[in-house]
Amino acid sequence: MNILTPQPRPRLREPGLPVFMPGVERHLVRGLGAVVLHLFAGDRVAVTDREGRQRCEIAAFAPDGREDLAALGLRPATLSAGINALLGGRDEASRAIAGQLRQRNLPKGIERSAALFDNDSVAGETVELVAERECIAIFHAAGAPMAVDRHDPPTDLALIVTRRNAMPLVEPPLPEPLGDVREEIRVARGTATAYTVKAGEYLQVIDVAGRQCSDFLCFDARLLEKGIERGFDMTATRTLTGTVYPGPGLYSKFFTTDLLPLVEVVQDTVGRHDAFGVACTAKFYEDAGYPGHASCSENFNAGLAPYGVQAKRGWPCINFFYNTGLTANYAIFLDDPWSRPGDYVLLRAMTDLVCGSSACPDDIDATNAWNPTDIHLRIYRANQEFSRAIAYRMKPDAEPRLTRETAFHPRTSALTRNFTEYRGFWLPTKFNNQGAVEEYWACREKAVILDLSPLRKFEVLGPDAEQLLQLACTRNIRRLADLQCVYTALLYDNGCMLDDAIVFRMGADKFRVVAGDEFTGQWLRDQAASRGLRVWVKSATDQLHNVSVQGPKSRDILKELVWTPPASPRLDEIQWFHFTIGRLGGPTGTPVIASRTGYTGELGYELFCHPKDAAAVWDAVWEAGKPQGLAPLGLEALDWLRIEAGLIFYGAEFNDQIDPYEAGIGFTVAVKGNEEFIGRAALMKRKEHPQRVLVGLELEGSETASHGNCVHVGRAQVGVVTSACRSPILKKNIALCRMDVNYAALGTEVEVGKLDGHQKRIPARVVRFPFYDPDKTRPRS
Numbered sequence: 001m002n003i004l005t006p007q008p009r010p011r012l013r014e015p016g017l018p019v020f021m022p023g024v025e026r027h028l029v030r031g032l033g034a035v036v037l038h039l040f041a042g043d044r045v046a047v048t049d050r051e052g053r054q055r056c057e058i059a060a061f062a063p064d065g066r067e068d069l070a071a072l073g074l075r076p077a078t079l080s081a082g083i084n085a086l087l088g089g090r091d092e093a094s095r096a097i098a099g100q101l102r103q104r105n106l107p108k109g110i111e112r113s114a115a116l117f118d119n120d121s122v123a124g125e126t127v128e129l130v131a132e133r134e135c136i137a138i139f140h141a142a143g144a145p146m147a148v149d150r151h152d153p154p155t156d157l158a159l160i161v162t163r164r165n166a167m168p169l170v171e172p173p174l175p176e177p178l179g180d181v182r183e184e185i186r187v188a189r190g191t192a193t194a195y196t197v198k199a200g201e202y203l204q205v206i207d208v209a210g211r212q213c214s215d216f217l218c219f220d221a222r223l224l225e226k227g228i229e230r231g232f233d234m235t236a237t238r239t240l241t242g243t244v245y246p247g248p249g250l251y252s253k254f255f256t257t258d259l260l261p262l263v264e265v266v267q268d269t270v271g272r273h274d275a276f277g278v279a280c281t282a283k284f285y286e287d288a289g290y291p292g293h294a295s296c297s298e299n300f301n302a303g304l305a306p307y308g309v310q311a312k313r314g315w316p317c318i319n320f321f322y323n324t325g326l327t328a329n330y331a332i333f334l335d336d337p338w339s340r341p342g343d344y345v346l347l348r349a350m351t352d353l354v355c356g357s358s359a360c361p362d363d364i365d366a367t368n369a370w371n372p373t374d375i376h377l378r379i380y381r382a383n384q385e386f387s388r389a390i391a392y393r394m395k396p397d398a399e400p401r402l403t404r405e406t407a408f409h410p411r412t413s414a415l416t417r418n419f420t421e422y423r424g425f426w427l428p429t430k431f432n433n434q435g436a437v438e439e440y441w442a443c444r445e446k447a448v449i450l451d452l453s454p455l456r457k458f459e460v461l462g463p464d465a466e467q468l469l470q471l472a473c474t475r476n477i478r479r480l481a482d483l484q485c486v487y488t489a490l491l492y493d494n495g496c497m498l499d500d501a502i503v504f505r506m507g508a509d510k511f512r513v514v515a516g517d518e519f520t521g522q523w524l525r526d527q528a529a530s531r532g533l534r535v536w537v538k539s540a541t542d543q544l545h546n547v548s549v550q551g552p553k554s555r556d557i558l559k560e561l562v563w564t565p566p567a568s569p570r571l572d573e574i575q576w577f578h579f580t581i582g583r584l585g586g587p588t589g590t591p592v593i594a595s596r597t598g599y600t601g602e603l604g605y606e607l608f609c610h611p612k613d614a615a616a617v618w619d620a621v622w623e624a625g626k627p628q629g630l631a632p633l634g635l636e637a638l639d640w641l642r643i644e645a646g647l648i649f650y651g652a653e654f655n656d657q658i659d660p661y662e663a664g665i666g667f668t669v670a671v672k673g674n675e676e677f678i679g680r681a682a683l684m685k686r687k688e689h690p691q692r693v694l695v696g697l698e699l700e701g702s703e704t705a706s707h708g709n710c711v712h713v714g715r716a717q718v719g720v721v722t723s724a725c726r727s728p729i730l731k732k733n734i735a736l737c738r739m740d741v742n743y744a745a746l747g748t749e750v751e752v753g754k755l756d757g758h759q760k761r762i763p764a765r766v767v768r769f770p771f772y773d774p775d776k777t778r779p780r781s
């Protein structure tokens with residue numbers, strides 16, 4: 001008899017960061033950054049090296065300004081080159097740290113520092129320090145800009161501070177101001193307030209304690225003075241922003257019925273809001289059995305009356321930090337909010353405004369996580385500039401990182417204002433005076449340059465590096481030679497795809513993984529830790545940015561530009577999926593790594609460099625490419641190119657429910673030799689009993705398919721379109737489709753469903769793909 005051990009009941013996972021007890025704080029020290037802490041006797045600081053091999057430099061001062069490392073039980077051991085370099089920097093992080101020392105009347109210079117961790121520290125290693133007396137300490141994630149052929153990127157440290165004398169916090173502290181504040185306004189829970197914002201000024205709406213809805217509405221103040229009331233119109237907003245159906249999140253701008261913008265969204269650290277509902281009303285509470293309950297609409301009526309705004313029973317508004325969405329049947333649903341303490345939305349006024357903001361009083365459902373709290377407002381003066389950004393999180397419990405510009409942004413932004421957010425970075429979609437069609441033809445006939453810096457880079461180092469990647473990748477990594485790279489899939493245990501990546505072999509125990517998802521690095525660390533492997537996985541995305549030079553003229557442009565030492569292959573000698581290490585222009589030029597890889601189906605190369613060298617790399621390629629007709633390429637044209645070439649994209653051809661065979665990249669699976677990799681057993685079972693496969697479709701007529709369109713034979717659905725475009729070079733409408741294997745044979749006649757999938761059908765047939773150059777003769781050339 002098998003006796004099963006009772007398992008504990010699963011705990012409900014709730015949104016938000018882990019909640020610490022009063023007196024416990026969490027701080028993140030970014031690579032090359034620092035955190036300043038005011039500590040008191042008995043306070044404890046746990047310092048964690050998140051990814052391993054990250055030196056932590058520490059300096060400490062007594063309150064009177066004397067250096068006092070002994071207060072933390074540390075001895076001065078090294079010159080404080082790292083902290084002093086940071087304090088002397090001119091970037092935003094350096095100025096912030098220097099300002100904190102200046103506020104405390106501390107010297108802007110350190111004689112000696114102590115260090116934690118070394119080249120052998122493992123991911124997650126933690127050292128705890130105890131303050132023997134009051135001090136002010138600086139914790140710095142030390143390092144230097146990483147050269148392209150090195151493997152020592154500065155990475156993050158985590159600090160957990162446990163105070164000896166913990167004072168219960170009534171509420172979390174507010175985030176630091178973003179700039180020059182004109183006015184601060186507190187909206188007490190269950191209330192609303194009205195206020196004015198001038199054209200060009202910025203309004204920051206802060207969720208003080210987290211998970212608190214704040215309804216927002218505004219009116220054109222100049223029209224209001226004339227007795228004309230013009231506020232948000234969500235139908236006009238959706239129409240002008242091209243969204244037929246409402247959806248969770250924020251639009252870039254919000255418009256009136258006159259089709260004029262009132263506000264634009266500048267920054268958003270949450271990403272989950274409601275922009276299609278109304279503020280809570282008295283009727284809502286009455287119908288729920290709570291007559292007399294305060295409501296945002298009634299609070300707005302009272303607050304806006306002095307400005308001449310007519311009362312309404314229900315106010316159309318933006319519901320900041322309110323987590324609603326749409327079901328598959330387009331019904332609105334509500335769930336716990338996603339916002340955390342200090343999350344905010346930053347808006348810019350497009351005209352003079354009269355505004356209203358609430359701290360919603362709803363305590364009868366999950367709108368405010370059952371516990372209404374305060375909202376805080378900051379109005380910033382107009383003579384400032386804030387970058388456009390939304391928050392990106394690697395994992396739900398990770399710290400947010402606002403969208404940032406790549407190191408090539410100064411060059412691309414001079415050529416276009418059309419950018420989109422991709423994996424936490426801004427990338428151009430198309431360029432002025434050219435457009436996607438001209439960019440496409442430049443790639444097919446001449447050459448293009450495009451920014452692909454958001455690809456995640458990881459240095460995988462150590463005696464067990466090869467063993468880890470052999471387990472993690474579907475390819476046979478042991479067969480990789482130095483200066484060779486390979487395209488691979490990475491799988492979960494069920495055989496479905498975590499990510500795809502290119503693995504570069506830099507040496508015997510040194511690899512570089514270029515992947516799509518930042519979580520891939522954490523997953524690799526988890527696999528190494530669970531198996532006790534001696535290997536480090538270091539995040540290098542912020543130390544390696546890259547452009548891709550693609551097209552039949554790419555070799556001619558780069559072969560005279562990239563210098564390599566005599567012992568290394570010249571650029572014109574490297575074969576497909578190989579790379580070389582060199583410099584631009586000569587032995588003293590800008591260091592780069594040049595790989596013969598790409599995402600267009602053409603001959604092409606990628607150039608990797610440190611961000612500080614990005615402008616020099618772009619300029620050199622741009623000048624060398626002028627005689628060859630080099631053009632910039634945006635994401636819109638890139639999508640057409642990769643569809644024609646049959647190249648897959650996350651969220652379209654694959655996700656975590658799709659295996660490599662279903663995604664059309666079964667060639668990445670090393671079946672021979674019985675090589676073991678994570679997910680192999682499950683994948684082999686799926687391979688033996690396939691149900692779906694990726695195929696190419698050629699559509700009749702001029703109407704294109706779209707991602708998600710159903711594919712039918714008769715009434716039954718037999719597939720779904722994953723990507724589609726009108727191919728300029730083939731002069732046909734084409735699509736990639738995940739198809740039932742029974743209908744995947746070449747020549748099979750199917751129909752692509754539009755509207756509801758039945759009332760409108762586009763005839764199509766299964767064709768060979770890649771559609772363009774199916775034998776890959778051009779990238780191999």
